[in-house]
Amino acid sequence: MTTPAPTPATGRDPLDALDDFGIEVPSWAYGNSGTRFKVFTTPGTPRDPYEKIADAAQVHAMTGLAPRVSIHIPWDKVDDFAALTAFAKEQGVAIGSVNSNLFQDDDYRLGSLANSDPRIRDKAIAHHSECLDVMRATGSKDLKIWLPDGTNYPGQDSLRDRQDRLADSLAQIYAAMDDDQRLLLEYKIFEPYFYTMDLPDWGTSLLHCMALGERAKVILDTGHHAPSTNIEFIVMQLLRQNRLGAFDFNSRNYADDDLIVGSADPFQLFRIMTEIVAQGAHLPTSGVNFMLDQCHNIEEKIPGQIRSVMNVQAATAKALLVDQDALAAARAQGDVLGAHGVVMDAYETDVRGLLADRREARGLPRDPLRAFAESGYAAKAAADRVGGTQASWGA
Ligand code: AOS
Ligand code: ZN
Ligand code: ZN
Numbered sequence: 438m439t440t441p442a443p444t445p446a447t448g449r450d451p452l453d454a455l456d457d458f459g460i461e462v463p464s465w466a467y468g469n470s471g472t473r474f475k476v477f478t479t480p481g482t483p484r485d486p487y488e489k490i491a492d493a494a495q496v497h498a499m500t501g502l503a504p505r506v507s508i509h510i511p512w513d514k515v516d517d518f519a520a521l522t523a524f525a526k527e528q529g530v531a532i533g534s535v536n537s538n539l540f541q542d543d544d545y546r547l548g549s550l551a552n553s554d555p556r557i558r559d560k561a562i563a564h565h566s567e568c569l570d571v572m573r574a575t576g577s578k579d580l581k582i583w584l585p586d587g588t589n590y591p592g593q594d595s596l597r598d599r600q601d602r603l604a605d606s607l608a609q610i611y612a613a614m615d616d617d618q619r620l621l622l623e624y625k626i627f628e629p630y631f632y633t634m635d636l637p638d639w640g641t642s643l644l645h646c647m648a649l650g651e652r653a654k655v656i657l658d659t660g661h662h663a664p665s666t667n668i669e670f671i672v673m674q675l676l677r678q679n680r681l682g683a684f685d686f687n688s689r690n691y692a693d694d695d696l697i698v699g700s701a702d703p704f705q706l707f708r709i710m711t712e713i714v715a716q717g718a719h720l721p722t723s724g725v726n727f728m729l730d731q732c733h734n735i736e737e738k739i740p741g742q743i744r745s746v747m748n749v750q751a752a753t754a755k756a757l758l759v760d761q762d763a764l765a766a767a768r769a770q771g772d773v774l775g776a777h778g779v780v781m782d783a784y785e786t787d788v789r790g791l792l793a794d795r796r797e798a799r800g801l802p803r804d805p806l807r808a809f810a811e812s813g814y815a816a817k818a819a820a821d822r823v824g825g826t827q828a829s830w831g832a
Contacts (some may be wrong), residue, residue, distance in 0.1 A: 539586070
């Protein structure tokens with residue numbers, strides 16, 4: 438199919454919406470990280486949060502697509518968060534969501550926010566108060582909670598009591614938040630526990646968010662579902678309830694692979710973005726935070742992130758090219774294959790040239806990966822960053 442013309446109704450190019458589209462990148466993607474097995478180190482890997490932010494800023498400089506960096510506490514803890522925020526600004530980016538960490542403390546063996554021991558629950562709640570202070574210092578508005586709590590064996594704990602304790606802990610965190618702060622609640626079908634997770638699915642996360650209040654929203658990590666789950670349906674349903682707060686984008690083949698989004702199944706990413714565009718949720722006013730949650734073990738990290746944001750942009754571009762008038766007409770006529778064809782025409786459009794043109798028009802490199810390779814940044818980082826300890830997923 439040829440490149441679609443601008444929509445006749447407005448005369449505007451549907452891809453203009455991309456100019457305001459941003460993807461948040463995770464600080465931990467720039468550290469050494471990977472699987473349960475060997476973690477390969479790379480020369481030039483950041484040694485502190487400043488160097489992680491400098492690397493993330495390269496992604497934005499090359500693509501214009503990654504204006505914010507998610508941070509993780511305590512991995513990105515610094516003495517002076519105002520200074521870190523100012524440094525990010527100098528680099529051309531901002532600090533995005535603040536991720537709490539409930540999965541690296543011996544106290545949390547039997548759970549954190551859902552633990553039966555009130556002392557341990559209080560400790561986990563207090564950690565979120567610390568994260569809220571980091572948000573106040575950095576200007577971040579999103580507190581992101583991934584709850585690793587669960588059980589491994591039938592009978593290990595009361596599933597009902599765990600939910601009640603979790604609800605109470607979350608309510609205490611929510612009560613400590615400012616009016617302009619949001620609580621984003623992630624779910625995951627399994628891992629680190631394998632019999633039950635306390636937040637295993639979008640329905641459970643949504644129920645907790647609804648009990649908390651309007652500023653509690655669900656995070657959908659694309660790697661956190663059973664095989665064959667129809668993720669775009671969940672996207673539609675959460676949008677319908679105004680409860681989709683954010684994505685953690687990544688690619689999933691088997692479990693929580695955390696690989697480059699859109700690498701294994703670009704069609705799924707397109708289907709997700711089609712539901713997003715259909716409800717106008719690609720616009721900044723929608724409040725949906727499009728984040729990456731990825732690790733790069735064997736590939737170069739900055740190019741891996743550049744590729745990732747470009748994949749999300751390409752899927753969004755194709756979704757924007759769906760001819761909504763033709764789609765509505767085909768649906769109204771009960772034209773099953775006609776409607777399907779409209780969607781497939783958009784998916785099969787080669788948007789690479791269109792996106793390169795748009796980048797060039799904004800003063801960005803036509804080919805961000807090539808521009809980064811030619812910039813010499815990686816070699817300079819490898820030469821400069823000697824001594825110290827390289828950052829890793831988990832530190
Ligand atoms: C874990 O599986 C989740 O995806 C979380 O989002 C987690 O916080 C993230 O991977 C970084 O710790
Ligand atoms: Zn995640
Ligand atoms: Zn995950």
